[in-house]
């Protein structure tokens with residue numbers, strides 16, 4: 318900050334002394350044609366240690382607190398004038414312009430209908446809004462803190478865009494479930510326009526009839542290819558078959574890495590396994606852990622998450638859309654490459670499509686589109702290119718989330734070895750060593766289930782849902798909320814709310830168990846928010862939960878994970894659409910016993 322010019326005579330003047338304030342003499346310097354002056358830095362007008370700042374006689378009390386009295390102000394103004402820097406007329410003119418601008422801005426502000434309240438929130442700066450307070454590293458924490466001051470419904474500004482921030486489980490359920498239609502839109506964000514050519518089920522602004530029909534198609538296809546019985550194995554459904562196969566490959570890979578390198582970075586391999594499950598469901602395809610093209614797509618998804626996170630400035634300050642933006646360029650390249658890969662795969666499916674042999678989700682979508690099977694919306698067509706976009710949505714949403722859940726689980730397991738041991742004891746007692754875990758084992762493994770719930774709650778690696786948008790003018794908790802307002806739903810705040818959870822920062826799976834510890838406490842588990850709620854709720858929730866359960870139980874039945882003695886893993890989350898932990902390259906796995914599969 319530049320030092321304030323200050324006449325020697327001002328020091329000691331009551332208007333500047335302000336009672337307990339004192340000015341400190343600094344170096345002298347000369348302004349051309351003016352008297353000797355010396356500078357006083359703003360920060361030097363401090364209350365001397367131990368003293369409370371007191372209003373002096375030179376101040377008077379107003380609705381804005383203590384301000385210099387008009388007489389003293391006049392004296393100070395004439396001094397300012399005597400420096401020849403600005404005249405009183407100029408000061409008055411500047412004040413008039415300021416007041417006029419302020420009044421014009423106020424007149425553009427939304428009129429609030431009678432009886433309703435204006436949204437509360439922090440003051441924001443022109444152009445940048447509240448970006449400085451929010452920061453880029455932990456906006457979910459800052460907003461959780463702000464909600465303590467402004468409440469569950471508040472408005473901030475990111476750049477030039479006003480954003481409604483929702484916190485508190487009851488308020489979020491009221492908005493997204495009870496008033497679901499009003500809050501189900503997606504905002505028109507610059508980065509979202511680049512996903513799937515703006516045709517994404519998840520990110521496009523469409524929330525009308527076409528979106529509803531496509532969501533139904535995707536749900537039908539997911540159900541068919543996760544729950545339907547597996548024709549070739551004893552698994553109860555195709556999902557179980559695919560996950561068991563992938564988990565076995567992962568175990569082999571970890572053991573091979575232990576033999577060759579004595580340590581490994583689990584994320585690098587978990588991501589391929591999770592991507593392979595969704596690939597099998599979508600295209601009936603499997604890739605090896607070393608397939609270069611597959612790896613490049615899978616790894617580029619991290620950058621997707623970073624840009625798609627609500628921190629992309631171009632989404633909120635339009636001028637950034639026209640400036641060079643490296644992250645955005647990579648994001649666009651990734652989307653184009655990903656879409657091209659999917660287009661090729663869908664083309665292959667069209668070539669070999671047989672009505673009587675539906676092999677995977679892509680086939681199911683082709684069949685549904687040809688037969689117009691979306692009952693309630695039979696008139697809505699699903700052309701070929703839209704099928705690619707739907708597969709894109711399922712593939713993208715389906716592997717990054719599951720990978721992140723699994724890698725956080727492994728981090729918690731090595732950080733809390735006692736918890737890992739307890740899960741393994743439960744697995745040994747319930748399943749034993751002779752067979753693989755199955756989905757039907759879930760009710761018999763309450764501690765394992767409680768661990769997964771606590772991993773979701775404690776990490777809340779999706780701190781916000783995907784941004785929503787209001788579809789019409791509405792009212793929430795007595796506040797007027799205009800149409801087309803971007804909405805952030807703070808899931809992290811709910812999962813760490815002291816009103817809902819005892820010691821929320823402690824990692825303790827037992828909080829999700831009934832008093833006897835023999836089953837999951839339903840009331841507690843329903844408070845946890847990680848898949849969103851209401852009309853935009855995740856359509857892969859069942860698949861996601863099942864995958865995490867099957868991967869973890871299969872891995873933990875056979876392997877014990879650790880890090881070398883004395884080493885700790887870094888659990889600091891790195892902000893993104895899905896928050897990741899720092900990669901850890903010194904994981905170790907020890908085989909507990911060889912499983913003789915009876916299947």
Ligand code: HEM
Nearest residue numbers: 519714715718719722782783847848849853855856857861
């Ligand atoms: C642990 C795993 C998962 C988590 C934590 C998760 C979480 C979420 C969240 C928070 C949303 C946004 C909800 C909102 O905007 O209000 C979402 C949307 C979505 N998820 Fe998931 N998800 C997971 C797995 C999956 C899987 C496996 C699939 C598909 C195979 C999937 C497909 C989708 C789709 C298509 C949407 C967009 C729905 C819409 O906009 O209408 N998710 N998910």
